[in-house]
Amino acid sequence: MSINIETFFLDPNAEGTLQSRIQQMVAQGILEGRFRRGERLPSSRKMAVHLGVSRITVTLAYTELVADDYLVSRGRSGYFVSDNAPEPPAFPARRFGAGTVDWNRAIAQRHSPGLSLKKPSDWASYRYPFIYGQADKTLFDSANWRLCALQALGMRDFAAMTSDLYDGDDPQLIEFIARQTLPRRGILANTDEILVTMGAQNALWLSAQVLLNSRRHAAIEDPCYPALRNILTQSRCQLHNISVDSDGLPPDALPHETDVVFTTPSHQCPTTATMPLHRRRALLERADADDFLIVEDDYEFEMSFLKSPSPSLKSLDQNGRVIYVGSFSKSLFPGLRLGYLVGPEPFIREARALRASVLRHPPGHIQRTVSYYLSLGHYDALVRRMSKAYHERRKVMDAALEKNQLTVAGEGAYGGSSVWLRAPDGIDATQLAETLRADGVLIEAGAPFFANPQGHSAYFRLAYSSISSGRIAEGVDLVARAIRSYQKNGRPHIASASA
Template identity: 40%
Template sequence: MARPSAVPRNFATLQSLQVARGTTRRDSLYAALVALINDGVFSSGDALPSTRQLAEQLSLSRNTVISAYRRLVLDGLASSEERSVFRVSEMVRPRHLPKAGLPGTLPPDPDKGKTSLPGSVSSLPRIHKDKNWRIAEYPFIYGQCDPATFPTANWRSVLRDLNSLNGISVWTREVYDEDDPELIDALRRVILPQQGLWAQEDEILITGGAQNALFMITRLLASGGQKAVVEDPGYTDMTSILRMNGAEVTFVPVDQEGLITDAIPAGSDLIYCTPERQFPTSVRMSLRRREALIERATREGFYVIEDGYDSELPFQGNILPCLRAMAPGERMIHVGSFSKTLAPGLRAGYVVASREIIAELRLLRRLIMRNPSTYIQAAIGRFIRSGYYNAHLQKLRSTYHGRYKALTTTLRHLLPDAGFMPVRGGTSVWLTLPEGIRAAPLYENLLARGVFVENGDAFFVAPPERSCLRLGYSSIRAQLIPRGIEIIAEEVSALRK
């Protein structure tokens, strides 16, 4: 019989392992053992170190080690033998399979490196998002959340319920093309009425975020050379989605009242707009413009996709009804998501439209992804039903209002010749830089000093007369904002010289 193996060096790291809140030493040891088995340190059939030896090496009680080993046995990763010998299960597969393929070397591929894929999208424009924003000292990055603002305790309470025996039966079954009824009901009774919108169950579809919704709507309505209109500046990804589906795209400028509806070309088939919080300037479309857009859509027969991002985050002033609330007909399509109010990583959104459009989108969604995560749907539905969501929104609005005031107060003081449009809510400020200052070199200089912003010029079809930056405040703490703006002012001053 094989003797228990010696304790590998890898276990030395366990001595400094930080036991997370809510876990035990046994659970930490168990996780380390599983990792070593997965990494191939212990292979199928290997004897594990003796419980006494491992306990002495790691300064743990022997009972703790025995308990961790027994859990490995229960989970099918190990087996126990006489004299307290534990061995890695024969069912554990090797981490690396032998390399497959024909012997010898293949001739060099003359087309290697060339894009020959018929459906390639690599040439389409896209907004650059620096993946290192989390380590930035001053992350004025848009679209990310501050973990400190996430309702961790209440979210954990909902997940605990979902992970119970009764809860598991809700989200583990195959639902085909159905949506979570509790989330649909929560949208109908809580979320949508706050925007003046009322809808029936068959007028709502859950999606894998707003982006997924926009892609499916475009595939349904603009995949045959239709004439589409987007805002300028605007959402670059939407332009790419339209173009890859074969639409002919026209850009219409925005001003202090939002999309200039009089500039929409006659004969347009589809309009994409962001009325409540124009992307990226955060300007709100006036009631006058909303009415004019609805009148033209009704008269000329084009569809309007209304992206309601950030619409649940007003922190002052009155709330205007969304376009579909003003004209709940076939031509108005409302898109929303939980990315800005909960977290973008949840990838949960929704579409509100006519029954006919929702029925078609449901069939299309089934072909693309079948259905969004039933677990996430159930969690959000219960989170809203429990009253946690509205309580969270109130805190979030207050937090963002405080950050907005800190940002704009400092901007007025340190960059008086820069311009920005005051907003009533949302998560970002659109900053027009002083004359002669270009966003590209400023962006690079700020990056070197740990200040992450967004180059606003990338949202325009053509370079604007005066460069712009977008400053997000959803992921930066209020106390860091003044110093971050001070660095921006210093770099602007340096570029003037």
């Protein structure tokens, strides 16, 4: 029996090459039971005409399906569903809902975040994406990344790709971090003092879980990275929000009962302030005097294009009080989800055990790919290219902000990839962001960064990591026009280009 060709169609929203989409279309029909064993598929010529693709594309798709035993080729008779093809389940699939369970009572611990950042998944389609932390495809070195990924897939690295390392990490990646990455921040560490994590957020979570409980006190910057506040809230520790100033976290404001301080000294999140050297030393002295630990999130230290980066807190630490968090997500791409923790061996041992109980270790293939990308020099070349581009964009951004007389609340004297702004009193940046979004402008409202969002609704962030230099000035002009309209009319509105 032949399968009616009208039952075949390509999903216009599906991703991948035409060949892979055809393979998926046929395989899905078999797995769903619509195409049964022994049934004949349309010829490659008829299928190609029906789908509007080349015949070779269909032939290659059929060939791959034969190799995977979904189809079988019978000489001149054509292609048939294989007798060995996977069978659909013998029982009907059913949708499930909450049923009769009272989930308000059944859930023992709440992990749903409170006020948090929301970024549209289609941010790249906006003309003025002043969005933070996303990769710019015009800067990324996709060719060399692809070569490193292929090299990591080779048989020479078969063990690194396929082995269960249990609680271990790729020794090649650990060696590079210890010998190359950390010394650039003035840090010397043994391999047993380094742990690879699923990004900086995973590193912060591990640190909070190991160091805190309901009786211990943690201090965080205000404003700060919203996900960190959620992590610490879930840990049930006693949480202290310390207001930052133009130099970052003030050590004198820390309560004496503090057990752990979380800080971003290189580029304070989100104000981008850089903690000066004298304050870094004061913070370490305070840690010694009051016997507390410091978790240093050193994100974006590579993007110090205006001046050389300040020494990391960890490099100044003489008594093992600093836990260092690094990440490749900002400098490579956020979807990579790869970072690392550096600290004394007893701490790393506990963090490693906790990681193993949750996810064992980050994927070996990803670790080995990054190892090759680092060791072959591609990473350094990428950072130089990004720094040059960011520096140029920053100059355009500064000129546009000055022209429009927008108030800069934090601009990162050492570089970074964003600027922290404050709208005039009475303006709600969340409403401003919604209005601008409708005109293709993406900005980030600042309220979610604060412990008390209601009192800080005028703040917002403009990032220049994912927008070209040629569009920055025009985008800033639109932001300024919307603010002026807000002041005049009591609501945000974007004036025409001739306004």
